[in-house]
Amino acid sequence: MDKVLCFDLDGTLINGKNEIIGGEDTLKGLKNLQDRGYELVITTGRLEHDIYHINKKHHLNINVAVSQNGAVVNKNKELSAKLLDKKEAINIYKYLKTKDLRVELNTVSNRYWHDDRDPDFPKEYYDSSNIKEDFSDIIKYQPTILFLVIGEKEKIKEVQDFINSNYNKVEAVRTSEGSLEILAKGVSKGTIVKKLFPDKEIISIGDSENDFSLFELSNRSYYVGQGDCSKASYNFNTIDKAIKHIIKEDKNE
Incomplete structure:
Protein backbone atom coordinates (compact mmCIF):
# COMPACT_ATOMS: atom_id res chain seq x y z
CA MET A 1 0.00 0.00 0.00
CA LYS A 82 4.51 9.38 24.97
CA LEU A 83 4.00 10.30 28.64
CA LEU A 84 3.93 13.64 30.42
CA ASP A 85 6.99 14.54 32.47
CA LYS A 86 5.80 13.90 36.03
CA LYS A 87 7.47 16.92 37.65
CA GLU A 88 6.08 19.35 35.10
CA ALA A 89 2.68 17.65 35.20
CA ILE A 90 2.43 18.10 38.98
CA ASN A 91 3.28 21.81 38.70
CA ILE A 92 0.83 22.29 35.82
CA TYR A 93 -1.89 20.58 37.83
CA LYS A 94 -1.27 22.95 40.76
CA TYR A 95 -1.59 25.89 38.36
CA LEU A 96 -4.75 24.56 36.71
CA LYS A 97 -6.46 24.11 40.07
CA THR A 98 -6.25 27.89 40.61
CA LYS A 99 -8.32 28.50 37.47
CA ASP A 100 -12.11 28.47 37.12
CA LEU A 101 -11.97 25.72 34.51
CA ARG A 102 -12.85 22.07 34.24
CA VAL A 103 -9.70 19.93 34.41
CA GLU A 104 -9.56 16.28 33.33
CA LEU A 105 -6.63 13.88 33.24
CA ASN A 106 -5.97 11.00 30.85
CA THR A 107 -3.74 8.00 31.40
CA VAL A 108 -3.04 5.42 28.71
CA SER A 109 -6.36 3.67 29.37
CA ASN A 110 -8.55 5.87 31.60
CA ARG A 111 -10.02 9.32 32.08
CA TYR A 112 -10.05 10.96 35.53
CA TRP A 113 -12.55 13.64 36.51
CA HIS A 114 -13.18 15.66 39.65
CA ASP A 115 -16.93 15.38 39.03
CA ASP A 116 -19.31 14.12 36.37
CA ARG A 117 -19.34 15.69 32.93
CA ASP A 118 -22.18 17.75 31.52
CA PRO A 119 -24.68 15.28 29.98
CA ASP A 120 -24.38 17.13 26.66
CA PHE A 121 -20.67 16.25 26.33
CA PRO A 122 -19.84 13.61 23.71
CA LYS A 123 -19.90 10.21 25.39
CA GLU A 124 -17.35 7.44 25.06
CA TYR A 125 -18.49 4.15 23.61
CA TYR A 126 -16.73 2.48 26.54
CA ASP A 127 -16.85 4.46 29.78
CA SER A 128 -13.32 4.50 31.22
CA SER A 129 -13.92 7.46 33.55
CA ASN A 130 -13.13 7.61 37.28
CA ILE A 131 -14.10 10.33 39.75
CA LYS A 132 -11.16 11.49 41.90
CA GLU A 133 -11.01 14.50 44.20
CA ASP A 134 -7.30 14.97 43.53
CA PHE A 135 -5.10 13.85 40.62
CA SER A 136 -1.70 14.19 42.30
CA ASP A 137 -1.12 10.50 43.09
CA ILE A 138 -2.41 9.47 39.68
CA ILE A 139 0.18 11.72 38.04
CA LYS A 140 2.92 10.26 40.26
CA TYR A 141 2.10 6.58 39.78
CA GLN A 142 0.14 6.17 36.53
CA PRO A 143 1.25 6.49 32.86
CA THR A 144 -0.15 10.00 32.44
CA ILE A 145 -0.79 11.19 28.89
CA LEU A 146 -2.55 14.58 28.92
CA PHE A 147 -4.68 17.19 30.64
CA LEU A 148 -7.95 18.26 29.04
CA VAL A 149 -9.01 21.77 30.09
CA ILE A 150 -12.54 23.00 29.33
CA GLY A 151 -14.06 26.45 29.77
CA GLU A 152 -14.62 29.89 28.28
CA LYS A 153 -12.62 30.75 25.16
CA GLU A 154 -10.74 33.68 26.70
CA LYS A 155 -9.70 31.69 29.78
CA ILE A 156 -8.60 28.76 27.64
CA LYS A 157 -6.43 31.06 25.53
CA GLU A 158 -4.86 32.52 28.68
CA VAL A 159 -3.95 29.05 29.97
CA GLN A 160 -2.59 28.02 26.56
CA ASP A 161 -0.30 31.05 26.40
CA PHE A 162 0.92 30.51 29.99
CA ILE A 163 1.69 26.81 29.50
CA ASN A 164 3.51 27.31 26.21
CA SER A 165 5.56 30.19 27.63
CA ASN A 166 6.56 28.59 30.94
CA TYR A 167 7.02 24.85 30.35
CA ASN A 168 9.61 23.18 28.13
CA LYS A 169 8.47 19.55 28.05
CA VAL A 170 4.79 20.03 27.21
CA GLU A 171 2.66 21.80 24.64
CA ALA A 172 -0.88 23.16 24.90
CA VAL A 173 -3.08 22.79 21.82
CA ARG A 174 -6.72 23.83 21.46
CA THR A 175 -9.08 21.10 20.29
CA SER A 176 -12.02 23.53 20.05
CA GLU A 177 -12.76 27.12 21.08
CA GLY A 178 -13.55 25.98 24.59
CA SER A 179 -11.14 23.08 25.10
CA LEU A 180 -7.40 22.68 25.44
CA GLU A 181 -5.13 19.65 25.63
CA ILE A 182 -1.72 19.68 27.33
CA LEU A 183 0.55 16.89 26.02
CA ALA A 184 4.24 16.04 25.89
CA LYS A 185 6.11 18.43 23.59
CA GLY A 186 6.40 17.27 20.01
CA VAL A 187 3.31 15.08 20.23
Whole structure:
Protein backbone atom coordinates (compact mmCIF):
# COMPACT_ATOMS: atom_id res chain seq x y z
CA MET A 1 0.00 0.00 0.00
CA ASP A 2 1.44 3.38 -0.97
CA LYS A 3 -1.43 5.60 0.22
CA VAL A 4 -2.66 6.29 3.75
CA LEU A 5 -5.98 7.92 4.64
CA CYS A 6 -6.02 9.42 8.14
CA PHE A 7 -9.25 10.71 9.62
CA ASP A 8 -10.46 12.13 12.92
CA LEU A 9 -13.46 10.86 14.90
CA ASP A 10 -15.48 13.59 16.64
CA GLY A 11 -16.88 16.07 14.15
CA THR A 12 -15.33 14.14 11.26
CA LEU A 13 -16.38 10.48 11.26
CA ILE A 14 -18.95 10.69 14.08
CA ASN A 15 -21.37 13.34 15.33
CA GLY A 16 -22.31 14.31 18.88
CA LYS A 17 -24.52 11.23 19.18
CA ASN A 18 -21.69 8.87 18.14
CA GLU A 19 -23.37 8.27 14.78
CA ILE A 20 -21.41 7.91 11.53
CA ILE A 21 -21.61 11.18 9.60
CA GLY A 22 -22.77 10.37 6.09
CA GLY A 23 -23.98 6.95 7.23
CA GLU A 24 -23.59 4.09 4.77
CA ASP A 25 -22.16 6.40 2.09
CA THR A 26 -19.19 7.09 4.34
CA LEU A 27 -18.65 3.44 5.26
CA LYS A 28 -18.94 2.30 1.63
CA GLY A 29 -16.51 5.04 0.61
CA LEU A 30 -13.95 3.90 3.17
CA LYS A 31 -14.29 0.31 1.97
CA ASN A 32 -13.86 1.50 -1.62
CA LEU A 33 -10.59 3.22 -0.69
CA GLN A 34 -9.34 0.11 1.09
CA ASP A 35 -10.09 -1.90 -2.03
CA ARG A 36 -8.01 0.65 -3.96
CA GLY A 37 -5.04 -0.03 -1.69
CA TYR A 38 -5.40 2.63 0.98
CA GLU A 39 -4.31 2.00 4.56
CA LEU A 40 -6.97 3.52 6.87
CA VAL A 41 -5.78 5.18 10.09
CA ILE A 42 -7.97 6.75 12.75
CA THR A 43 -6.36 9.78 14.43
CA THR A 44 -8.34 11.07 17.39
CA GLY A 45 -8.27 12.73 20.78
CA ARG A 46 -10.34 9.87 22.18
CA LEU A 47 -8.83 6.92 24.01
CA GLU A 48 -7.82 3.81 22.12
CA HIS A 49 -10.76 1.73 23.32
CA ASP A 50 -13.21 3.86 21.33
CA ILE A 51 -11.21 3.28 18.16
CA TYR A 52 -11.40 -0.44 18.91
CA HIS A 53 -15.20 -0.20 19.27
CA ILE A 54 -15.71 1.67 15.98
CA ASN A 55 -13.28 -0.58 14.13
CA LYS A 56 -15.06 -3.72 15.28
CA LYS A 57 -18.63 -2.44 14.95
CA HIS A 58 -18.22 -1.16 11.39
CA HIS A 59 -15.73 -3.81 10.17
CA LEU A 60 -13.18 -1.18 9.14
CA ASN A 61 -10.18 -3.54 9.31
CA ILE A 62 -7.91 -0.81 10.68
CA ASN A 63 -4.52 -1.96 11.96
CA VAL A 64 -3.06 1.40 13.04
CA ALA A 65 -4.85 3.56 15.62
CA VAL A 66 -3.54 6.94 16.77
CA SER A 67 -5.33 8.09 19.93
CA GLN A 68 -5.04 10.95 22.42
CA ASN A 69 -3.96 13.22 19.54
CA GLY A 70 -0.79 11.29 18.78
CA ALA A 71 0.36 10.41 22.29
CA VAL A 72 -0.77 6.77 22.06
CA VAL A 73 -0.32 4.46 19.08
CA ASN A 74 -1.59 0.93 18.54
CA LYS A 75 0.12 -0.54 15.50
CA ASN A 76 -0.65 -4.16 14.73
CA LYS A 77 -1.63 -4.73 18.39
CA GLU A 78 1.56 -3.21 19.80
CA LEU A 79 0.93 -0.19 22.04
CA SER A 80 3.35 2.72 22.53
CA ALA A 81 2.85 6.01 24.37
CA LYS A 82 4.51 9.38 24.97
CA LEU A 83 4.00 10.30 28.64
CA LEU A 84 3.93 13.64 30.42
CA ASP A 85 6.99 14.54 32.47
CA LYS A 86 5.80 13.90 36.03
CA LYS A 87 7.47 16.92 37.65
CA GLU A 88 6.08 19.35 35.10
CA ALA A 89 2.68 17.65 35.20
CA ILE A 90 2.43 18.10 38.98
CA ASN A 91 3.28 21.81 38.70
CA ILE A 92 0.83 22.29 35.82
CA TYR A 93 -1.89 20.58 37.83
CA LYS A 94 -1.27 22.95 40.76
CA TYR A 95 -1.59 25.89 38.36
CA LEU A 96 -4.75 24.56 36.71
CA LYS A 97 -6.46 24.11 40.07
CA THR A 98 -6.25 27.89 40.61
CA LYS A 99 -8.32 28.50 37.47
CA ASP A 100 -12.11 28.47 37.12
CA LEU A 101 -11.97 25.72 34.51
CA ARG A 102 -12.85 22.07 34.24
CA VAL A 103 -9.70 19.93 34.41
CA GLU A 104 -9.56 16.28 33.33
CA LEU A 105 -6.63 13.88 33.24
CA ASN A 106 -5.97 11.00 30.85
CA THR A 107 -3.74 8.00 31.40
CA VAL A 108 -3.04 5.42 28.71
CA SER A 109 -6.36 3.67 29.37
CA ASN A 110 -8.55 5.87 31.60
CA ARG A 111 -10.02 9.32 32.08
CA TYR A 112 -10.05 10.96 35.53
CA TRP A 113 -12.55 13.64 36.51
CA HIS A 114 -13.18 15.66 39.65
CA ASP A 115 -16.93 15.38 39.03
CA ASP A 116 -19.31 14.12 36.37
CA ARG A 117 -19.34 15.69 32.93
CA ASP A 118 -22.18 17.75 31.52
CA PRO A 119 -24.68 15.28 29.98
CA ASP A 120 -24.38 17.13 26.66
CA PHE A 121 -20.67 16.25 26.33
CA PRO A 122 -19.84 13.61 23.71
CA LYS A 123 -19.90 10.21 25.39
CA GLU A 124 -17.35 7.44 25.06
CA TYR A 125 -18.49 4.15 23.61
CA TYR A 126 -16.73 2.48 26.54
CA ASP A 127 -16.85 4.46 29.78
CA SER A 128 -13.32 4.50 31.22
CA SER A 129 -13.92 7.46 33.55
CA ASN A 130 -13.13 7.61 37.28
CA ILE A 131 -14.10 10.33 39.75
CA LYS A 132 -11.16 11.49 41.90
CA GLU A 133 -11.01 14.50 44.20
CA ASP A 134 -7.30 14.97 43.53
CA PHE A 135 -5.10 13.85 40.62
CA SER A 136 -1.70 14.19 42.30
CA ASP A 137 -1.12 10.50 43.09
CA ILE A 138 -2.41 9.47 39.68
CA ILE A 139 0.18 11.72 38.04
CA LYS A 140 2.92 10.26 40.26
CA TYR A 141 2.10 6.58 39.78
CA GLN A 142 0.14 6.17 36.53
CA PRO A 143 1.25 6.49 32.86
CA THR A 144 -0.15 10.00 32.44
CA ILE A 145 -0.79 11.19 28.89
CA LEU A 146 -2.55 14.58 28.92
CA PHE A 147 -4.68 17.19 30.64
CA LEU A 148 -7.95 18.26 29.04
CA VAL A 149 -9.01 21.77 30.09
CA ILE A 150 -12.54 23.00 29.33
CA GLY A 151 -14.06 26.45 29.77
CA GLU A 152 -14.62 29.89 28.28
CA LYS A 153 -12.62 30.75 25.16
CA GLU A 154 -10.74 33.68 26.70
CA LYS A 155 -9.70 31.69 29.78
CA ILE A 156 -8.60 28.76 27.64
CA LYS A 157 -6.43 31.06 25.53
CA GLU A 158 -4.86 32.52 28.68
CA VAL A 159 -3.95 29.05 29.97
CA GLN A 160 -2.59 28.02 26.56
CA ASP A 161 -0.30 31.05 26.40
CA PHE A 162 0.92 30.51 29.99
CA ILE A 163 1.69 26.81 29.50
CA ASN A 164 3.51 27.31 26.21
CA SER A 165 5.56 30.19 27.63
CA ASN A 166 6.56 28.59 30.94
CA TYR A 167 7.02 24.85 30.35
CA ASN A 168 9.61 23.18 28.13
CA LYS A 169 8.47 19.55 28.05
CA VAL A 170 4.79 20.03 27.21
CA GLU A 171 2.66 21.80 24.64
CA ALA A 172 -0.88 23.16 24.90
CA VAL A 173 -3.08 22.79 21.82
CA ARG A 174 -6.72 23.83 21.46
CA THR A 175 -9.08 21.10 20.29
CA SER A 176 -12.02 23.53 20.05
CA GLU A 177 -12.76 27.12 21.08
CA GLY A 178 -13.55 25.98 24.59
CA SER A 179 -11.14 23.08 25.10
CA LEU A 180 -7.40 22.68 25.44
CA GLU A 181 -5.13 19.65 25.63
CA ILE A 182 -1.72 19.68 27.33
CA LEU A 183 0.55 16.89 26.02
CA ALA A 184 4.24 16.04 25.89
CA LYS A 185 6.11 18.43 23.59
CA GLY A 186 6.40 17.27 20.01
CA VAL A 187 3.31 15.08 20.23
CA SER A 188 0.81 15.63 17.43
CA LYS A 189 -1.21 13.66 14.94
CA GLY A 190 0.98 14.86 12.09
CA THR A 191 4.29 14.02 13.74
CA ILE A 192 3.33 10.46 14.61
CA VAL A 193 1.68 9.70 11.25
CA LYS A 194 4.73 10.92 9.35
CA LYS A 195 6.93 8.78 11.60
CA LEU A 196 4.73 5.74 11.01
CA PHE A 197 4.51 6.23 7.23
CA PRO A 198 7.62 8.16 6.10
CA ASP A 199 7.47 6.99 2.49
CA LYS A 200 3.71 6.91 1.96
CA GLU A 201 1.36 9.37 0.29
CA ILE A 202 -0.70 10.75 3.19
CA ILE A 203 -4.25 12.08 2.76
CA SER A 204 -6.05 13.44 5.83
CA ILE A 205 -9.54 14.50 6.89
CA GLY A 206 -10.27 16.55 10.03
CA ASP A 207 -12.34 19.32 11.53
CA SER A 208 -10.35 21.20 14.19
CA GLU A 209 -7.02 22.73 15.25
CA ASN A 210 -5.61 19.43 16.48
CA ASP A 211 -5.83 18.15 12.89
CA PHE A 212 -3.75 21.00 11.45
CA SER A 213 -0.41 19.31 12.22
CA LEU A 214 -1.62 16.40 10.10
CA PHE A 215 -2.76 18.72 7.30
CA GLU A 216 0.71 20.30 7.15
CA LEU A 217 2.38 16.92 6.57
CA SER A 218 -0.21 15.52 4.17
CA ASN A 219 -0.02 15.35 0.40
CA ARG A 220 -3.70 16.32 0.38
CA SER A 221 -5.94 17.40 3.24
CA TYR A 222 -9.67 17.89 3.68
CA TYR A 223 -11.25 20.20 6.26
CA VAL A 224 -14.80 19.22 7.24
CA GLY A 225 -15.33 21.64 10.15
CA GLN A 226 -17.26 24.89 10.32
CA GLY A 227 -16.33 27.57 7.79
CA ASP A 228 -13.17 27.34 5.68
CA CYS A 229 -9.64 26.40 6.66
CA SER A 230 -6.65 27.80 4.76
CA LYS A 231 -4.40 25.04 6.11
CA ALA A 232 -6.31 22.37 4.18
CA SER A 233 -6.09 21.56 0.49
CA TYR A 234 -9.89 21.35 0.26
CA ASN A 235 -12.88 22.42 2.31
CA PHE A 236 -15.95 20.17 2.40
CA ASN A 237 -18.97 19.99 4.68
CA THR A 238 -18.79 16.30 5.54
CA ILE A 239 -16.46 13.31 5.36
CA ASP A 240 -18.58 11.44 2.80
CA LYS A 241 -18.15 14.33 0.34
CA ALA A 242 -14.42 14.39 1.01
CA ILE A 243 -14.15 10.65 0.35
CA LYS A 244 -16.04 11.00 -2.94
CA HIS A 245 -13.57 13.70 -3.99
CA ILE A 246 -10.60 11.49 -3.06
CA ILE A 247 -12.00 8.65 -5.21
CA LYS A 248 -12.62 11.07 -8.08
CA GLU A 249 -9.05 12.40 -7.86
CA ASP A 250 -7.71 8.83 -7.92
CA LYS A 251 -9.65 8.06 -11.06
CA ASN A 252 -8.19 11.18 -12.72
CA GLU A 253 -4.60 10.22 -11.93
